Amino acid sequence: MNILVCISSVPDTTSKINFTENNTKFDANGIQFVINPYDEFGLTKGVMLKEKNNAKLTAIIVGEANVEPVIRKVLAIGADNAVRINMHPSDSYSTACAIANYIKDNPFDLIIAGKESSDYNGGAVPGMIADMLNIPFLNACNGLTVNGNEVELTREIDGGIEKISASLPIIIGGQKGLVEESELRIPNMRGIMTARSKPLEVLECNSAPLNHSISFDKPESKGECKMISSDNIEQLVSLLHTEAKVI
Amino acid sequence: MSILVYTESWEGKFRKSSFEAASYANEISQDLNTDLFAISFGLVAEEELSKLGEYGVSKVFSFPNINKSDNYNTTNFIAEYAKDAKAIIFSNTFTAKMIAPRLSSKLKAGLMSNVTTKILDTNNFKFKRQAFSSKALETVSTNTEKAIITISPNAFEIKNNNISCEIITIEDKLESQFNVIGSETNSGKISLSEAEVVISAGRGLKGPENWGMIEELADLLNAATACSKPVSDIGWRPHSEHVGQTGKAVAPNLYVAIGISGAIQHLAGVNSSKVMVAINTDAEAPFFKAADYGVVGDAFDVVPKLIEEIKKINN
Ligand SMILES: Cc1cc2nc3c(=O)[nH]c(=O)nc-3n(C[C@H](O)[C@H](O)[C@H](O)COP(=O)(O)OP(=O)(O)OC[C@H]3O[C@@H](n4cnc5c(N)ncnc54)[C@H](O)[C@@H]3O)c2cc1C
Ligand SMILES: Nc1ncnc2c1ncn2[C@@H]1O[C@H](COP(=O)(O)O)[C@@H](O)[C@H]1O
Numbered sequence: 132m133n134i135l136v137c138i139s140s141v142p143d144t145t146s147k148i149n150f151t152e153n154n155t156k157f158d159a160n161g162i163q164f165v166i167n168p169y170d171e172f173g174l175t176k177g178v179m180l181k182e183k184n185n186a187k188l189t190a191i192i193v194g195e196a197n198v199e200p201v202i203r204k205v206l207a208i209g210a211d212n213a214v215r216i217n218m219h220p221s222d223s224y225s226t227a228c229a230i231a232n233y234i235k236d237n238p239f240d241l242i243i244a245g246k247e248s249s250d251y252n253g254g255a256v257p258g259m260i261a262d263m264l265n266i267p268f269l270n271a272c273n274g275l276t277v278n279g280n281e282v283e284l285t286r287e288i289d290g291g292i293e294k295i296s297a298s299l300p301i302i303i304g305g306q307k308g309l310v311e312e313s314e315l316r317i318p319n320m321r322g323i324m325t326a327r328s329k330p331l332e333v334l335e336c337n338s339a340p341l342n343h344s345i346s347f348d349k350p351e352s353k354g355e356c357k358m359i360s361s362d363n364i365e366q367l368v369s370l371l372h373t374e375a376k377v378i
Numbered sequence: 379m380s381i382l383v384y385t386e387s388w389e390g391k392f393r394k395s396s397f398e399a400a401s402y403a404n405e406i407s408q409d410l411n412t413d414l415f416a417i418s419f420g421l422v423a424e425e426e427l428s429k430l431g432e433y434g435v436s437k438v439f440s441f442p443n444i445n446k447s448d449n450y451n452t453t454n455f456i457a458e459y460a461k462d463a464k465a466i467i468f469s470n471t472f473t474a475k476m477i478a479p480r481l482s483s484k485l486k487a488g489l490m491s492n493v494t495t496k497i498l499d500t501n502n503f504k505f506k507r508q509a510f511s512s513k514a515l516e517t518v519s520t521n522t523e524k525a526i527i528t529i530s531p532n533a534f535e536i537k538n539n540n541i542s543c544e545i546i547t548i549e550d551k552l553e554s555q556f557n558v559i560g561s562e563t564n565s566g567k568i569s570l571s572e573a574e575v576v577i578s579a580g581r582g583l584k585g586p587e588n589w590g591m592i593e594e595l596a597d598l599l600n601a602a603t604a605c606s607k608p609v610s611d612i613g614w615r616p617h618s619e620h621v622g623q624t625g626k627a628v629a630p631n632l633y634v635a636i637g638i639s640g641a642i643q644h645l646a647g648v649n650s651s652k653v654m655v656a657i658n659t660d661a662e663a664p665f666f667k668a669a670d671y672g673v674v675g676d677a678f679d680v681v682p683k684l685i686e687e688i689k690k691i692n693n
Contacts (some may be wrong), residue, residue, distance in 0.1 A: 143621050145642050148513045168624055176384025205556065221662070224482065246475075248487075248682070249623065251509050255489055258449075267555035268449060270476045279632040289471050289571050290562035291618075293447060297556035307624055312611065314629075345504070345517040354668050356656070361675030361683075367655070368687040370671060375653045377632035378575065378599055378686065 132186040132277070132299075136177045136228060137244035137256065139167040139220075140194055140201040142288035144249065144272065150347045157347070158251075164201055170247025173305040175316045176275060177243055184277060186191070187211055189239070193229045194221045199331075206326035207318035213331045219338045223251075227259035228338035241263060242302040243309075246271045257304040267301045273308025380415050381407040382463040384456065384470050385430065386446060394572055396534050397433050398594035402496075402534045403467040404434030406527075409497050415439065416543075417459055418447040424545055431543030433536065443551040449476040450555045451520040455548075455591035460524065465503070468528040471571075478528050483615055490519025491528045513621060523634050528533045530650070531572045533628050544600055555655070564618045573602035576630045576651070578621060580644075582637020582658065582677055586614035591681045592636065604628065606638050622647035637677045640665025657681070661680035 142148070142162045143248040149158040150341065166174065181188045191208040192202045195217060202213045213231060234242065247254035254270075261268030274285035278300075284295045284303065289321070318326070359367045371378045384488035385396035397574050402417060407414040416430050416438040427438050444451055456477065460466050464480065468474040470492065470662060482489035492508040494515065503525040511515040570576065577596040583589065587604075596603045603619060610620040620630050623643040633651035637658060645668050648654070656669035657680050666672045675681055 142510075144511070144646060150514070210689070223479065227479075227483065230584055247513060252511065253489075254475050255479035256484065258476055259483040261449075262453070262480040264484035267475060268480065269556075271472050272447065287618075288447075288561065290569035291561055293561040294559040295447070295556050295560055301556075308617070312624070328420065338490055341482070341486065341517050342490065342520045342524050345519060347509075347514050347516050349514055352665045353668065353670060355668045356672045358666075358672050358674065359682050361673050363681040364673070364680060365687050366582070367671060367673060368684065368691060371632065371653070371655070372691055375670065377653045378691075 132184055132241065134177050134182070134186050134188050135239040135242045136137040136170065136173065136174050136188065136205070137242065138170045138190050138191045138192045138202065138205050139248040140164045140192065140198040141167045141244070141248055141250040144168070147181070149277065150229045154346045154348060160207050166201055166204060167245050169247060169306050169333055172247055173243035173308045174208055174210070175311040175314060176305065178316055179310065180277060181209065181211070189214065191216065191230055191233060193218055193226045195219055202331065203326055205320055206329045206331070207322040207343055208316045209322065210329075213332065215333050216336045217333050217336070218336050220342070221292050223253040223255035224342070225338040227256045227263060229264035229336040230256070231260045232336060232338070233334065234260070237299070241277070242300070244302065244304050245330050246304040246306045246308040247343060254304070260273040261302050262336070264302070267297050268303070269295060269301070272303040275303065275309055282339055325333060348354040353371060379410070379412040381410065381412050381467065382418045382456070383414065383435065383461045383467045384474060384477065385416050386469070386473060387417045387418060387420055391426060392422070392429065393469070393471065394536070395471060397536045398531065399467050399469035399532050399535040400430055400433035400435055400527060403531055404537070404539055406465055406467065406497055407434070409500055412464060415436070415459070419444045419452050427545050428543050430466045431541050432538055434539035434541060436541055437541050438545055440545060440547050441550065442547065443549060445554065445558055446473050447558050448554040449473070449480055451552045453477050453484060454478040456481055460485065461469055463524060465525045465527055470527070472529050474503055474528060478526050478668050482526045485524055486522060487524035487526050488522045489526045489528070490518055490520065493527050493529050494533060498522065501531060508650065511627070512650045513646070528628050529646070532574065532631065543560050560669040564616065568600065570602040570604055570619065570621070570626055570628060571629050574626070575599045575601035575632045576604050576628055577601045577634050577636070578604035578606070578638060578648070579609070579636040580638030581608050588678070589615065595681060595685050595688070598685060598692065606644055631651070635669070636681060637666050639663050640668055
């Protein structure tokens with residue numbers, strides 16, 4: 132079985148978000164980039180499937196040279212080989228095109244992406260790939276078992292979960308539940324050493340975006356927090372009722 | 379020309395977020411001077427379908443035999459019925475999040491997710507959207523002929539615009555790319571992503587046996603219950619209640635955080651809430667920097683008082 136995990140490189144969640152060049156560009160200065168948290172679940176799931184089902188695990192990332200530390204980490208965690216599409220991922224569509232083009236030439240049975248990137252929160256790349264390749268797609272997937280050519284999956288729905296069965300190939304947008312947080316793999320010394328000799332192929336692509344990012348601003352900062360004495364909860368309720376009008 | 383709004387039902391009733399999406403789509407259709415049509419998958423009675431007229435929808439295409447989870451066929455039908463649409467509007471349900479990107483690729487129409495504003499420039503579909511887990515707003519535009527817009531539940535108000543809604547039923551039945559085996563619903567009565575009020579509690583509550591008062595408070599306010607990550611990790615509460623960076627993102631009108639410190643990963647999932655209240659014994663808890671109203675106090679003292687006071691105004 133051939134498995135592909137899609138990895139996006141995102142600022143660590145605790146990062147302070149700033150913009151430069153007149154608020155048109157994300158300021159990467161001093162930012163620590165990490166594997167997108169949703170992709171970590173998919174990556175670990177991929178590593179487990181590889182160990183259990185003798186699968187081959189490839190990782191793909193669309194990005195310029197600055198994403199290499201993240202993809203090296205993915206190799207250290209357990210992908211067999213990696214592909215970097217050397218292109219600035221300027222929108223979800225052009226990113227999806229780049230990945231879909233690669234898959235057209237190199238077919239996979241199972242493609243695992245994340246439900247969204249924690250930076251731009253597009254939640255779009257895997258669904259677009261599904262259309263481009265005309266394969267089944269499930270988003271917010273929180274459970275996956277593979278039996279030969281068949282898969283059983285669960286996905287989160289508003290207010291519950293839904294169970295699905297399908298045949299390979301399929302693409303999913305994964306999240307917690309694919310594996311538990313306690314199962315997440317981190318690189319060990321041996322992994323880091325072997326990662327250095329694993330193949331990292333760099334390919335070119337210049338797919339065109341549909342959207343243009345114009346500028347960024349930060350949400351208006353909230354006013355001071357109004358402090359209310361624990362002896363005066365009546366006042367809190369009255370403020371919520373008459374001032375904030377939320378109850 | 380038209381605007382097409384995707385509406386979603388659960389057990390035959392439209393989700394509240396569908397009416398929000400219709401109201402929002404109605405404003406866009408007025409800005410662009412077009413008709414507003416809707417599309418619905420799964421069995422919905424005529425009486426329920428016609429309710430869409432209250433929000434400005436003049437025609438609804440209903441596909442009773444197509445399962446909404448079947449994103450391959452729903453996408454194809456939407457594409458077909460969106461031929462003359464300028465924009466297709468979705469509310470961000472989990473199911474909509476499968477269809478919108480597929481549709482964007484199929485129609486080569488720019489997808490703007492998590493949009494927070496009305497249309498800013500009608501010539502090139504300019505909008506603001508949330509990014510960086512609500513830490514920033516991005517202004518985006520698309521030059522494609524059509525645009526696909528998704529909005530978050532609770533982000534826009536429901537607005538009435540009573541017109542009569544024509545119902546067109548399409549009985550097509552198609553093979554799906556997968557089989558839906560079944561579903562399980564969460565125990566909570568109110569869906570967390572759509573709730574207007576969320577009562578959330580953290581490790582400060584000490585143990586699962588103390589959630590009775592949280593549920594009582596939630597019941598009084600018709601609220602959903604939520605929790606911090608460690609609370610669901612230890613198994614005090616179900617995983618479906620976990621909010622934050624690695625859990626659900628919610629944006630209710632009121633979010634009450636009880637015994638939650640306010641770690642950045644927690645706030646990332648809740649800071650789009652309109653009003654936030656923090657109740658915490660520690661005056662230095664970071665949540666007070668994000669909250670609108672704060673009470674420094676013991677949850678076991680404050681929550682029962684809160685319940686009493688709310689009962690008074692409810693009466
Ligand atoms: C990669 C990553 C992702 C994460 N994702 C998430 C996420 O999605 N969601 C999330 O919630 N966390 C997440 N976390 C964890 C987060 O950093 C915090 O550890 C967590 O939110 C803390 O939960 P808490 O506030 O319930 O517990 P604590 O930090 O232990 O805080 C308990 C609070 O209760 C107060 N308290 C104690 N007793 C009482 C009382 N009797 N009455 C009132 N207050 C009291 C204390 O003063 C304290 O402020 C993530 C962490 C990492 C590293
Ligand atoms: N630049 C990228 N390279 C590879 N995969 C990506 C990239 N951007 C997004 N993805 C994948 O698509 C998922 C959803 O991302 P997004 O649509 O950007 O929110 C992510 O979790 C990744 O698995």
